[in-house]
Amino acid sequence: MRQRDDNKRLALLEATLELVTEQGFSATSVAMIARRAGVSPGTVYIYHADKDALLIATFLDVCDRLIDTAIEQVDSRLGLREQLRRVWVALFEVAVESPRLFRFHDMFSHSAWMTDELTQRNDQRLAPLLDAVAEGQRQGVIKSVELSLLEAFLFRPIHHLVQSRGCHPFSPSRANIDMAFAMAWDAVALDHRASSPESTP
Amino acid sequence: MRQRDDNKRLALLEATLELVTEQGFSATSVAMIARRAGVSPGTVYIYHADKDALLIATFLDVCDRLIDTAIEQVDSRLGLREQLRRVWVALFEVAVESPRLFRFHDMFSHSAWMTDELTQRNDQRLAPLLDAVAEGQRQGVIKSVELSLLEAFLFRPIHHLVQSRGCHPFSPSRANIDMAFAMAWDAVALDHRASSPESTP
Amino acid sequence: MRQRDDNKRLALLEATLELVTEQGFSATSVAMIARRAGVSPGTVYIYHADKDALLIATFLDVCDRLIDTAIEQVDSRLGLREQLRRVWVALFEVAVESPRLFRFHDMFSHSAWMTDELTQRNDQRLAPLLDAVAEGQRQGVIKSVELSLLEAFLFRPIHHLVQSRGCHPFSPSRANIDMAFAMAWDAVALDHRASSPESTP
Amino acid sequence: MRQRDDNKRLALLEATLELVTEQGFSATSVAMIARRAGVSPGTVYIYHADKDALLIATFLDVCDRLIDTAIEQVDSRLGLREQLRRVWVALFEVAVESPRLFRFHDMFSHSAWMTDELTQRNDQRLAPLLDAVAEGQRQGVIKSVELSLLEAFLFRPIHHLVQSRGCHPFSPSRANIDMAFAMAWDAVALDHRASSPESTP
DNA sequence: GATGAATGAGTGTTCATTCAT
DNA sequence: CATGAATGAACACTCATTCAT
Incomplete structure (x- = not known):
C-alpha cells in the first residue's frame, strides 16, 4: 500500500497556479496540469473530484497563503495604522x-x-484583521462605513497595484508602497491631520 | 466579414454579454451565443473572425458604453472634484x-x-478624463503620484463597489455613493481641509 | 444549408448492428461505429443524443424490421394455425x-x-398478431393461458432456434421449420388430434 | 492466483452477480465489485486473471448452482415426464x-x-439430464428431433418465464408451473392422449 | 448573406491493471 | 497475501470552425 503523496498534492496545486496564470482557465487542460506536475492525468482524480475542484482547491491554497501573510502582521499591541501598514508591506513583498x-x-x-x-470562508480566516478594523471604527480612528467601502480603499488597491502591468505600472519601492498606503489611510481615517500628517506635506 | 444587418451585430454582442456574465467564458459556446442572438452558428463567423474576436468585440463595446458614460460628465468649466463626482454618480447609475x-x-x-x-485603446478614449486629472496634479489639487495610484483609489473602487455581492454588499444610495466618492477624494486630494471638509467633521 | 442525410442515419444504425453483434456493447465504441458508418464521431451526436440513444434507436429499428415481417403474414381470412406457421417461416427466412x-x-x-x-411499444406494434392469438383463445383453438406462456412456446422458440450455434445447431430446412412449428402448436393448441394430426403420427 | 481465503473468493462472485444484474456489464467496474466484496481492487487480481475471467467464473458458478438444482431431480427410477416436471419445479423455486x-x-x-x-462444459455437467431425454427418445416417449428443438421447448421456456417482467408477468404458482410444464410436454411428447391427458380436457 | 450539417481535434474523465509498500 | 495509489490508454462527448446548399 502506497501512501498518498503530499509532494504530488502540492505539485498539482503549483502546476495549476502556474498554468492558469499563464494561459487562463479554459486554455489550461487537466492533461497539461498533470504533465507539469509530473503525474498522470488519472492521478489528478485521486486528489480532486474534477477540474473544478482542483481549481477551487488551488484558489483556497492561494487565499490561505495571502491571508496568512496578512494575519501574521496583526498585533493588537500596535496602533491600527501601523498594523495595516505592515500588512500592506508584507503583501507587496x-x-x-x-x-x-x-x-x-x-x-x-x-x-x-x-x-x-468562498468569500465567507476567507472572511472567517481574516477575522483577526477585520476585528482590528472594526475596533478602529469603534474607537473613532477610521470612518464608520460599510465593510465594502473599507475593502475598496484598504485592501482592493493592493490587488490593483500589484497587478498593474504594461501601461501604468506601479513600482513597488518602499517609498511608493508607503505613499500608496498613506493614500489608503487618508481614505479611511477619520482625522487626517493627526493620523497621517506626512501625507499632506 | 463586412456586415449588413446591424441588428444581428448588436444581438450577437448582447447575447455574448448575457451568456458570459451568466455562465462564464468557457461554459459559453459559440452555438449558445448564436441561438440566443437568433442566428445560426455559421453567421457568427460572418461578423467575427473567431470566438476570441467576438469576445474582444463585446469587451470593446462594453468599454465604450462605460467610457462614454464617464466622458460625458467631463466639463472643464467645473472643478475637478465636481467633475469626478459626476463621473462616479453616472457610472453607478x-x-x-x-x-x-x-x-x-x-x-x-x-x-x-x-x-x-486593449488597455491603451481605452486610455486613449478616456483621454479627456485623464487630462483633467493630470491638470489637477499640475495645479496642486491632487497628489502628484503615478497614474496607477490614482487609478487604484479613484477608479477601481467603483468596480469593486459595483460588483460587491452577497456578504459585503454596497447599497448604491445617493448618500452612500457620496461617501464613497468622498473617501476616494480624500485619498487623492492634496489638502483635505480645504477640499473635502465634509469628510472630516 | 445541408439537409440531414438519411443515408448517414441508416449507415449509423447498420454499423451499430454489425459492430455490436460482432463485439458486444461495451467493446463497441462510438468512434468505431462512426468509422464503420463512414462519418465523423461528432456526426453521431447530430443524429443521436448519446451512445445509449444510438443503441436504443438501433434496437427499435431491428424490432420494426422483425415485427413488420411477422405482421405481414397476419391475414384474418386464414386459420390461426396457418397464420402462425407463415409468421414462423417468414421469420426464419x-x-x-x-x-x-x-x-x-x-x-x-x-x-x-x-x-x-420498450416492451410495451413493441407489443403495440405487434397488436394484429396478438389480437389474432387472443381471438384463437376465445374460439377455443388454443389454450386460455397467460400471454407469457404463449410467448414462451410460440415466439421465444424462434429466437432460440435462430440463435443456436456451435454445439446444438438447428438447421433451418423447410422440414425442420415445419416440425419446430408443429411442436409449438402442440404446446399451445387445445385439441391436438384435430389441429395437428401430422405431429402425432 | 492460488487463493487462500474462500470467503473472499465467494464474496467476489456474489458481488459480481449482484452488481452485474443491477447495473449491467459495462456499468460494473472492478473497483465497484471489490468495494462490494469488501476487498481492495488489487485483490481481485489475486483470485482472477482479469475482469473477463471474473465474469466467466461468476457465470460458471451460477451455471453450477442451476445445473446442480436440475440434476438433483434426475432419478432414473421415475418416468421421464415426472423427472422433467421435478426439474421444472425445482428451477422455479x-x-x-x-x-x-x-x-x-x-x-x-x-x-x-x-x-x-462454455456451452459444452455445461452440457457435460448436464449429461444425466440429457441422457434421460435421449433415453426417452429411444423409447418413443418423446419426439426424435434435434437437441436444439428439445431445448427450445423443454428448457428455454423456463428462462423466459422466470425472467418475464413488467408487462407480461408469469406468476409462478404451483398450478401455473404445472400448466407451463404440461405445455412443454405437449410440445415434445410423442403421444399426447396417453401421456398428458390433463392438457387436453 | 445566411444556414446548419458536418467535421475532427481536443476535452474531462474513467477504469482495468500494476506494483511499491 | 493484501492493499490502494498510480498509471495511461481509451472512452464518450463537445465545440470552434468550415462549407455545401
Missing part, C-alpha cells in the same frame, strides 16, 4: 516574490467559479 | 441599470484575453 | 438472410438497457 | 429465491462473452 498568487486570486475571484461561500 | 456591463468588464479584464493593447 | 437482427435483438433485450417501455 | 441467478445467466449467455466452449 509576497507579490514581488510570487506575483502569480495575486494574479490567480484576481482571475479566480472575477470568474464564474467564485461563490459567496 | 449605469451599474444599477445594466449590472452586466461592469461584470463583463471585470471578468474580461482579469482574464487571459486582456492585453496592454 | 429473415434469420437466414440477416442473422444479425435476431442476435442484436436478443443481446439488447437481455441487457441492462431493456425497459418495460 | 430457485428462481423465486434467487432471481439474480437466472438474470445473470441470461445476460451473460446473450453477451459477447458467451462461447461454445
